[in-house]
Amino acid sequence: xxxxxxxxxxxxxxxxxxxxxxxxxxxxxxxxxxxxxxxxxxxxxxxxxxxxxxxxxxxxxxxxxxxxxxxxxxxxxxxxxxxxxxxxxxxxxxxxxxxxxxxxxxxxxxxxxxxxxxxxxxxxxxxxxxxxxxxxxxxxxxxxxxxxxxxxxxxxxxxxxxxxxxxxxxxxxxxxxxxxxxxxxxxxxxxxxxxxxxxxxxxxxxxxxxxxxxxxxxxxxxxxxxxxxxxxxxxxxxxxxxxxxxxxxxxx
Numbered sequence: 001x002x003x004x005x006x007x008x009x010x011x012x013x014x015x016x017x018x019x020x021x022x023x024x025x026x027x028x029x030x031x032x033x034x035x036x037x038x039x040x041x042x043x044x045x046x047x048x049x050x051x052x053x054x055x056x057x058x059x060x061x062x063x064x065x066x067x068x069x070x071x072x073x074x075x076x077x078x079x080x081x082x083x084x085x086x087x088x089x090x091x092x093x094x095x096x097x098x099x100x101x102x103x104x105x106x107x108x109x110x111x112x113x114x115x116x117x118x119x120x121x122x123x124x125x126x127x128x129x130x131x132x133x134x135x136x137x138x139x140x141x142x143x144x145x146x147x148x149x150x151x152x153x154x155x156x157x158x159x160x161x162x163x164x165x166x167x168x169x170x171x172x173x174x175x176x177x178x179x180x181x182x183x184x185x186x187x188x189x190x191x192x193x194x195x196x197x198x199x200x201x202x203x204x205x206x207x208x209x210x211x212x213x214x215x216x217x218x219x220x221x222x223x224x225x226x227x228x229x230x231x232x233x234x235x236x237x238x239x240x241x242x243x244x245x246x247x248x249x250x251x252x
Contacts, residue, residue, distance in 0.1 A: 002032050002040040012049055027066050028052060054083045058090065144205040151204060163203050170195060171232045174240070178233055184242030190250055193243040209248035216244035 009016045022028035023039065028049055032040040041049075048069060055065040068079070155163075174192050182188045193212075200207040200215075207215075219225045219237045229237035 002042050003046070004034075005030075005039045005041070008041045008046065008049070011046070012053065014049075014053070022049075022052070025062065025066075027062060027069075051079055051083075054087075058083070058086050144207075144211065147206070148204040166199060170199065171236075174236060175233045178236065178239055184239050185246045189239070189243040190247040193240065193247040194251070196240070196244070197247070209251050212244050213248045216241035 003011070005016050005019050008014075009019060019028070019039075023030065028045065030039040031042040031045050034040055051069055052065055055068065056062075060068070170192070177188055177192060197207050197209070197212045200212070219229055220241045226237040229240060
């Protein structure tokens with residue numbers, strides 16, 4: 001079985017001109033000719049072309065490819081073994097490069113429009129990176145964590161400021177609510193709890209009543225969250241936890 005130069009060009013996805021060049025420099029001379037003198041490539045020629053293209057993909061210049069393939073002591077299986085090792089090594093390096101690029105992209109996204117000074121300015125005394133590793137360990141496998149990371153990556157400095165302004169306004173109104181003696185099971189408190197749930201949904205992830213109830217418990221049990229809320233008003237964390245639970249019962 002033999003093939004024309006056009007057929008080989010289609011098989012190997014190389015140009016006819018390339019095949020003519022390989023013939024001219026002696027790298028790949030077709031094993032036969034047609035009655036009209038046209039090049040005809042046999043199976044052995046296709047095997048050699050495959051080897052040539054493997055080495056070319058690995059960056060070998062044509063003269064080195066010729067020297068490797070024409071080595072009388074070289075076993076065809078040795079070529080395949082060497083190429084497999086080289087390609088495997090190249091794949092590993094490319095994977096490492098891809099991982100490095102992904103890390104750079106993620107770093108770029110997470111820091112978009114925010115210098116370290118601006119991060120501090122936006123969050124005041126709260127360092128947004130302080131518990132990042134812990135958060136990833138606790139919730140890294142959840143859809144909510146993935147969604148919050150995806151959204152946060154798009155936020156600008158103005159977005160973060162707007163988010164904080166909304167939270168500060170909510171805190172001031174909740175403080176006033178408690179000052180008025182509103183019980184956690186009252187309508188105003190439940191409405192504020194619902195607003196809190198919607199704030200999370202708006203900025204981070206879909207916060208269901210069940211998730212919100214779990215967060216409420218954490219606001220009390222984790223001293224860091226309790227301190228954050230109680231800084232606005234002593235006892236606010238516990239009051240909010242009870243309001244969240246009451247709102248979840250109302251909404252279910």
